[in-house]
Structures are given as C-alpha cells and as structure tokens.
Amino acid sequence: MLRTTLLVAALAATFPAVADPDLNALRAEIQALKSNYEARIQALETRLQQTENAAPVALPAAEAAPVQSAGNRFNPDISLILQGGYTHLGNGDKRRITGFMPADHDSTPTRGFSLNGTELVMSASIDPSFRGHLIVALQDEAAEVEEAWFQTTRLGNGFSIKGGRFRSGLGYQNEKHPHAWDFADNTLMYRALFGEAYGNDGLQLKWVAPTDLFLELGAEAGRGANFPGTDRNRNGVGSVALFGHLGGDVGASHSWRGGLSYLQTQARDREASLDDLNAVEGNTLFSGKSKTWVADFVWKWAPEGNASERSFKFSTEYFLRNERGTLLCQDNTSDFGKCDGTEGAYRTQQSGLYAQGVYQFMPRWRTGYRYDRLNTGSVDFGSNNASLNAGNYSPIRHSLMLDYSPSEFSRLRLQYSKDKSMQGLAENQWFVQYVHSLGSHGAHTF
Amino acid sequence: MKRLLALLILLLPLSAHAALNVFACEPEWAALARELGGNDVKVYSAITAMQDPHRIEARPSLIAQMRRADLVVCTGAELEIGWLPILLRDAGNAGVQPGQPGYFEATRFVTLMEKPTRLDRADGDVHASGNPHIHTDPRNIQRVSEALAARLIEIDPAHAAAHRARGVSFSARWNAAMTGWQTRAEPLKGLPVVVQHKSFSYLLNWLEMRTLATLEPKPGVEPSVGYLASVAAQLQETPAKLVLRAAYQSPRPADWLAQRAGIPALALPYTVGGSKRASDLFGLFDDTLDQLLKVAP
Incomplete structure (x- = not known):
C-alpha cells in the first residue's frame, strides 16, 4: 500500500507539466492518501507517547528504593518532640494540691520560660514476632527512660503481651504523653494520682474480643515502684492493674469509648511532707496498701466523621482511691511542730474527676474548656489526728485554651487557668506553649 | 458454665464456615473486594467517601473490625500512616500484620507518580513513596484487581475457583468499560x-x-x-x-x-x-x- 503510494507520488513528481484531467484526479487522490497517512502517523505517535507516559506495571522494588547502606535501612522510626513555652504562675512556692499526698513525680509547670518535654521516640519491628518501642524524656543532666518495651505481634486471637517499662493501659489519659494532651498542663486528677501518669516495669496481657462492639480486657503485673507505691526491694509482683474498655460508633459522626480500671499497689515508707496543725512541715512515712479505681469515658464527634473541618471531643475520668496502712510523722517538735514521731493507723478515701471538651471550629484552630475537681474525702490519721489534719477543702480548677496547628506536626497553644487547687490561693495562670514533632509520622491513638 | 460452653461450641463451627472478613481501608478497595469476593467475603470499609483518608481516628470500632479481619486491603504508600499502625498494633490479629498474606497494599502493584526528589517536611505532608491516590486511574484498578484476586485465592483456597471466575469476569467487564470511557473522554x-x-x-x-x-x-x-x-x-x-x-x-x-x-x-x-x-x-x-x-x- 505504502509502496504504491510512493510509486504514484514519484510518478507525479517526474511529470509535473502534464495537465490532464485524469492526472488531476490522481493528484487529488494522492493528496487524500497523504493526509490520511499523516493523520494515522500522528495517531500512532500519540499512542506511543501515551504508552511512554502511562505507568509501566510494577517496577522492581530495588530500582525504586533510594540508595542506602544496609546499616541505615533497618534503623528504627525516630521522632523527636520539642515542647516548651512560657508560664505565668502565682507566688506559691510549694505548689501542692491541698489535702492530697504529693506524688514524687509531680509534673507541675515551672514559672517563666522553660522546656517542658523533650522526648525522643524510637520504634521498629524487632523480628516477625516482636516490635519494640522506646521513649526517652530528655532533661538537663538527665535522660529518663519513660517507656522501653517490646510487644508480641504473632500471638493472634486478639492477644498481645507487652513487657518492659510502659505506661499502664488504665484510664484514658494515662497512656498519652504530654505532647498529646489537649491542654498545656496535666489534669489535677492525674497529678494527684500519679504525678504525671502511671508507668511501671512489668508485663501486660491484653485481649480484644472478636465482636463488633469493641471490647478490650487487660491485666498488668509490675514492680510497683512508682507512686502511689514504692520500691520495696523484694521478689514477686509489686502492683497489679486490671482494665476493660468498651467502644463503638453511633452512625458515621459519633464514636465513643468507656472503661473501668483498677490498680492495686503497696508502699513502704512512702515519703511525703505535710503541714501539721501548727503549719510546720512534717515528714511523713506511709506503709500500706493503695487501691485506685478509675472510670473513663470519651466521645468524639465530627460531621460525617470528617474531622478536617470541625470536630468535638469530650473526655472525662473519675477516680476513687483507698489507702490503708500506717503513717509515721517524724518528730518536728524542734521546729515547734506537732509531730512527735508517732506511728498511727492511716485510712483514706479520696476521689476526683476532670471533664473537658475540645472543639475544632475551623481547620487548624481548636478551643477547649476543662474542669478539674478533687474531693479530699475522708482522711483518718488515727493517733496522728492530734498533729495532722487533711482539712475539708475541694481543689477546683477551670481552664480555657485556644490552639493553632499550622500542620499536623506543629501546634501553638494559649491557655488560661483559674487554679484553686491550693487552699487560700485563687491563682490566675497563663500558658503559652509550643509542641513540635520532628521526624517520622507517629500514629495517634483514639 | 456448662450452658456457656455449649453456646461456644455451637458458635465455633459457625465462625469456621463464615465468609472471609475483609477489612478495606478505603471505599474503593471495599468495592473491589466485593467485586472479586462476591458472596464469599464480608467486606468492611474503614472510612467513607466523605472522610479524608489521611486524617482518620484510630477508633475503637476500627480496632474491633481489624481484630476479626482475615484480609486487610489498604492503599499503602503512607496514606494511612496516621491510623493504620495503631489498629494493627492494638487488634492482636497476627494474620494481617505487614508481611503476612492477610495484609495487602494496593500501591505495591502499580508504579507511583510524583515521587518527591527530596524529603523535607518543609515541603508539606509529602509521601516518600509517591502519590498514593492511585485508584483514580482505572488502569491501576485493573492491575490491583489482578493482584487482589490472586491474594483471595491464596488465603481462601476453598473458594479458589469462584474467586478466579469472578476475577476473570471483572477483568473483562472492566476492560470493556475502560475502552468505553477512553472513547468518551x-x-x-x-x-x-x-x-x-x-x-x-x-x-x-x-x-x-x-x-x-x-x-x-x-x-x-x-x-x-x-x-x-x-x-x-x-x-x-x-x-x-x-x-x-x-x-x-x-x-x-x-x-x-x-x-x-x-x-x-x-x-x-x-x-x-x-x-x-x-x-x-x-x-x-x-x-x-x-x-x-x-x-x-
């Protein structure tokens, strides 16, 4: 076909002068053929270009992977949290919650400019059976291992075992590190219960039920060295925690989770300084059992479940703590105190709660309100009632916050709190805070 | 107690014969799994078309669904990085962990576009392996469907013939539809x-x-x-x-x-x-x- 056309074209070129009506018809035909071919060739060219543009089927992975030495390729995911800000607080120098035994790891904010949570997080699969996780809190002259655990990935049937140092699965806020909090400082409840949160060295067994409704049960056994327990230099189990959570969705827009947890631990000579009836500081030592119940509930809303525009989150937790044992108030009579070194029975039942709502009113902007309240409840110092009294004060705090997140990796926050957690003080507190996350994209829990 | 045991025994054979539970991260893969699995699969879609696949909460309901999944079908390429790892970690389901046959990532079977030449968060939320929104090209659906059909046969050999037949039928219908779309477009x-x-x-x-x-x-x-x-x-x-x-x-x-x-x-x-x-x-x-x-x- 092509050959004939070429032949005809060549003939036509050889005899240009011949003006015959037949030849004219032939010329027109050639012209038509020529344009037809041009169109075809163009179509072919476009198709070729298409195939060039179109993605070829599955390139070999080796070609796609960036050049990296084998030593680096297995590095764990690393992310770094930078957190700090400016805090304006009142004068109170002790900053203890009235009526509650101060936890030894109290995360009260410091005044003025400060760094308040630089954390290094690393995680990776260890092998087909385990994954590992490390969180180190970096402070001046210290690096504290907050979490360092392994978790099984191959048990199946909803079971997993975690071992090492980890945040207990009790309650709701407990597993969340400060950078994931919705407010600049800790809730009064968690401050009174654990200082920051309850972490432990031990083992956790967790089971998720094969049901539509989310049901999770967990049990932990650990060293129990942290407040409200103490290190007791003994074999065996120092603390036990049990928890259960239920959760689900209501339509596409609502989801919820609720739970109940129990923690039992023991203390020996747990130190705390309390003001005695003469308002003189007395050093006390508690030995005995501490039992804590926590109930938690979280509800989240987003229109059609799409939280990028607007969303709302409500969370609340309630605790009840019983402590039984003996309390010794060391002799402070030389400082004109009331304590004379008597060891007496000690029995408390205290409770408290927080409730907070955070509303994202437009992309990147959120505002929230938090209500904290603790009840001193009944504190019986036994024979030490003559020198110590927990009083009957209810610490309360109201907090308002506004935060702005330029991206998923950064957040700036302004917070105001009216803090009445210290009897006799009604403090106005201001927080300006930044929370930045560098490195690999960490996933967030519910 | 005896009654409970009896109930459990009654329930056990039921669950053994039930359809394969497919947990699809996005609606497009849920739809594809339904095409390829027919009545032999029970498909759950983690998100709806009205939700942003980048920003999903690791909700308790998703963990509960992940717990029962026999096959997880997701996009991959870090699209679900903010929530899927939590579901995999907390559900205690060994069969759907990455690397297992029960874990299927669609982006592994197509070549990704817009792979960033430099990785820096100053460039925004970049996906290191490339643009993950592959399903908007029907040719990619074709490629993924072949791989997914093969995976269904692998993990559900009892229904291999049915899976194969549905795969072939889908492929034919899809190719015909693609020709139509291309002409119209x-x-x-x-x-x-x-x-x-x-x-x-x-x-x-x-x-x-x-x-x-x-x-x-x-x-x-x-x-x-x-x-x-x-x-x-x-x-x-x-x-x-x-x-x-x-x-x-x-x-x-x-x-x-x-x-x-x-x-x-x-x-x-x-x-x-x-x-x-x-x-x-x-x-x-x-x-x-x-x-x-x-x-x-």
Missing part, C-alpha cells in the same frame, strides 16, 4: 484544570488533562487567601477550564477560586460512595466522566 484531552489537593493526578494523567495549579501551597497544607489570590492571578495568564476537588474536601477554596476566575468548580466523587451514582467502581468512573464532560467545551 476524547474531548477532555489537554483540558487545563486546577486541583485542590493532588487527589486526581492519576485520573488527569489517564485522561491526558493538564494540571495548571494546586490549591494547596504544599501537600496537606490548607491554602491561605493570599495563596489563592496568587493562583487566581496565575490563571489570568493561563486560564483553566475547571477547578476539581474531592467530595470530602472543603468546598471553600475551590468555590472561591472558581468564582474569582469565572470557571466551574466540580466536586468529583473521588471514590465509591462520593456521589449517588458512584455506588460501585463502574459508577465512580461513569459519574466522574459525565461530570467532566458536562463542563468540557
């Missing part, structure tokens, strides 16, 4: 458009349309008014015909620009369920093309 070639997020790169590449601008200054970063104004100014020089966004994305930036430039803004279904007509994968492309052709010159 002829007028869209070279059509200049503006997109809100890089959700449609594969679609536009398939239809040979031209992307003039993206409304997000950086991937995952919301546009400011100033940036939108600069895009509008750019459009005065080189006019676009359309502004495209996915159904789940906020209409504000696209509508603002459309009004400013005097061109229509389209909310494409983006995935199955994104519009009434996009009730399955065929409907998704039918509706997408119809919407585009309606406004094309």
